[in-house]
Amino acid sequence: MPDNADSSRDLDLILFGATGFTGGLTAEYLAEHGPVGLRWALAGRSLDKLEKVRADLDAIKPGSIDLELIVVDAADEAALAKSVARTKVVATTVGPYLELGGPLVAACAASGTDYVDLTGEPEFVDRTWLEHHETAVASGARIVHACGFDSIPHDLGAYFTVQQLKAAGPVTMRGVVRSNGTFSGGTFHSAMGAFSRAKQMAATAKKRRQAEARPEGRSSRAVAGKPGKDSVLGYWLVPLPTIDPQVVARSGAALTAYGPEFRYSHFAGTKTLRYAVGGAVGASLIGVASQVKPARNFLLGKVPQGQGPDESKRAKSRFSVDFVAEGDGRTLHTRVSGGDPGYGETSKMLAEAALCLAFDDNPASAGSVTPAQSMGDNLLGRLRAAGMKFEVVG
Numbered sequence: 001m002p003d004n005a006d007s008s009r010d011l012d013l014i015l016f017g018a019t020g021f022t023g024g025l026t027a028e029y030l031a032e033h034g035p036v037g038l039r040w041a042l043a044g045r046s047l048d049k050l051e052k053v054r055a056d057l058d059a060i061k062p063g064s065i066d067l068e069l070i071v072v073d074a075a076d077e078a079a080l081a082k083s084v085a086r087t088k089v090v091a092t093t094v095g096p097y098l099e100l101g102g103p104l105v106a107a108c109a110a111s112g113t114d115y116v117d118l119t120g121e122p123e124f125v126d127r128t129w130l131e132h133h134e135t136a137v138a139s140g141a142r143i144v145h146a147c148g149f150d151s152i153p154h155d156l157g158a159y160f161t162v163q164q165l166k167a168a169g170p171v172t173m174r175g176v177v178r179s180n181g182t183f184s185g186g187t188f189h190s191a192m193g194a195f196s197r198a199k200q201m202a203a204t205a206k207k208r209r210q211a212e213a214r215p216e217g218r219s220s221r222a223v224a225g226k227p228g229k230d231s232v233l234g235y236w237l238v239p240l241p242t243i244d245p246q247v248v249a250r251s252g253a254a255l256t257a258y259g260p261e262f263r264y265s266h267f268a269g270t271k272t273l274r275y276a277v278g279g280a281v282g283a284s285l286i287g288v289a290s291q292v293k294p295a296r297n298f299l300l301g302k303v304p305q306g307q308g309p310d311e312s313k314r315a316k317s318r319f320s321v322d323f324v325a326e327g328d329g330r331t332l333h334t335r336v337s338g339g340d341p342g343y344g345e346t347s348k349m350l351a352e353a354a355l356c357l358a359f360d361d362n363p364a365s366a367g368s369v370t371p372a373q374s375m376g377d378n379l380l381g382r383l384r385a386a387g388m389k390f391e392v393v394g
Contacts, residue, residue: 011039011086012358014070016104017093018042019049022118022148025347026093027053031061033386034355041068043083074100080107089114091147091354098124098197105132105143112139114357118350120150120243123201126208129368137367142374147353148346151247152371153321153388154266156380157336158248159372160390162258164334167327170261174225175248176233176269177240179319179341218260220252225265232324232333235269242266251372259327269322317341322393338388345388352382 015030017023027042034040044050050069057064072079074094084090084107094100097119108115109132119125125145136143146152154175162171222245229236245266252258317340325332338345353371356362360378371379384390 009086009088011041011068011088013038013040013089013091013354014043014083014087015040015091015093015354016043016072016074018053019044019046020093022343022347022350023093024053024056025343026091026351027057028060029347029351030355031057031064033351035359038355041070041087043070043072045071045073047071075103077103077107080104081111084108084113085111087113089116089354089358091115091350092117093350095119095121097121098127102128102131106135109133109136109139109141109143112141114142114144116144116147116350116353116357118148118150118346119145120148122243122246123197123204125243125246125368126201126204129208130204130211133368140366142357142365143368144353144357144371144374145368146243146247147350147371149319149341149349150242151244152349152353152379152383153319153336153338153341154244155247155251155370155372156383157321157323157334157390158264159251159255159257159376160336160380161323161325161332161334162252162262164392165325165327165330165332167259167325167330169259169328170263171259171325171327172263172265173323173325174230174237174265174267175244176230176235176237176267176322176324177319178235178269178322180317215253218253218256218258218262220249220258220262221264222246222249223263223265225267230267230269230324232331233269233322235271235322237267237269240266240268247370251370254370254373255376315340317344319345333393334391335393336388336390348386348388349383352386353379356382 015023015027018027030040042050042053047069050071054065054067054069057067070083072083080103090104090108090113092101092104095118097117098121101117101119101124105115105128128143132143157175158173161173165171225237225239227238245264248264252262252264318337319341320335320337323334353375356375356379360375362375362378365374380390
């Protein structure tokens with residue numbers, strides 16, 4: 001047992017969704033890189049599939065055949081409550097989260113169990129804040145959404161950047177994403193679901209804004225960026241309608257290191273104007289298609305959940321996020337970079353976030369919190385040690 005394991009619970013970590021594609025990669029990462037004595041279990045709906053995952057893990061890491069298997073349905077509230085009360089941390093890849101994730105968050109918030117997921121669904125994040133934040137604050141649970149490519153590179157990248165800039169006054173920052181990786185089927189289904197619920201998403205976000213306290217004497221906001229050519233990076237910029245800027249802005253509101261006034265904008269970057277225009281048009285068409293049920297179902301059928309590229313394709317995939325921050329009359333350029341964003345790095349980020357919550361001496365926090373707010377330097381250090389780069393470019 002690791003030195004700082006909690007003996008009051010018989011497990012350190014339960015991985016929900018281990019039989020899915022990204023869940024399986026997360027299980028492999030934990031088997032290979034988890035600390036000696038890690039007490040963890042695999043959870044899912046099918047015993048047969050869980051047994052296969054466990055056998056595959058044993059071929060990678062002998063001894064994994066002894067892992068406990070927990071058969072539980074995402075909608076079985078009583079079984080979820082019983083399971084999560086046994087563990088320090090829950091990590092879940094079971095999505096779409098708006099459809100399937102609510103009962104697990106509720107169980108963790110009630111039992112004081114820390115929780116991490118891969119969601120990029122703003123409505124789910126806002127809804128769980130409204131329904132479970134106060135319960136989690138009371139129990140001490142840390143509910144940390146978006147612990148994959150959405151949104152750890154952006155959230156921790158912005159956190160790293162403001163630490164390097166050390167501005168005393170207002171800070172403006174933009175993050176520019178580039179990648180040759182493919183997105184997962186689960187990510188696509190979640191995105192289509194979010195696009196199709198634009199009105200409900202806006203209404204839930206409004207309720208959260210009305211209920212959530214704002215930092216005293218400071219402000220932090222995500223602002224819509226304008227397309228154009230970046231004067232520092234040289235890329236053509238296309239604003240990205242993802243959850244990432246919301247997460248970054250919430251970290252800015254929670255942490256004084258971001259200064260008295262923090263503004264963040266988020267983009268995709270391309271080398272040519274043609275690709276920028278094509279990307280913008282493609283995103284617009286997907287947004288329109290998501291509003292028409294037959295078109296939405298057709299597209300969802302083309303990108304099934306639970307599947308992904310083989311290892312050779314993942315090995316060729318890379319990502320980078322460039323940050324340009326301005327404050328106190330200075331401009332700073334930093335970069336976060338790594339391998340395959342949709343699968344390899346996402347499973348690494350989720351696993352390391354779960355281990356960080358389980359074993360590291362993190363800043364005091366509770367309730368619905370961001371990765372930077374809840375884990376900060378500890379998670380940054382873990383990801384650097386695991387091969388992700390956080391660097392000052394100029």
